[in-house]
Amino acid sequence: MSIADMVQKMIDDLNETMADAVKSDKGNNAAMTRVRKAMQAAKGAAQDVRMHISSIRNG
Secondary structure (H helix, E strand, O other): OOHHHHHHHHHHHHHHHHHHHHHHHOOOHHHHHHHHHHHHHHHHHHHHHHHHHHHHHOO
């Protein structure tokens, strides 16, 4: 998978989370949990991108 594909997937996943973010702003606790899980997944995906870039740079 290319770096661009990895980043685009992160963007797509975060865009899907926007509806839950709006619900979270209104106090919906279940939506808050879903947003928190999405943020944790984004953190992991970002780490995967960083590792992929490092592996390319280091040969």
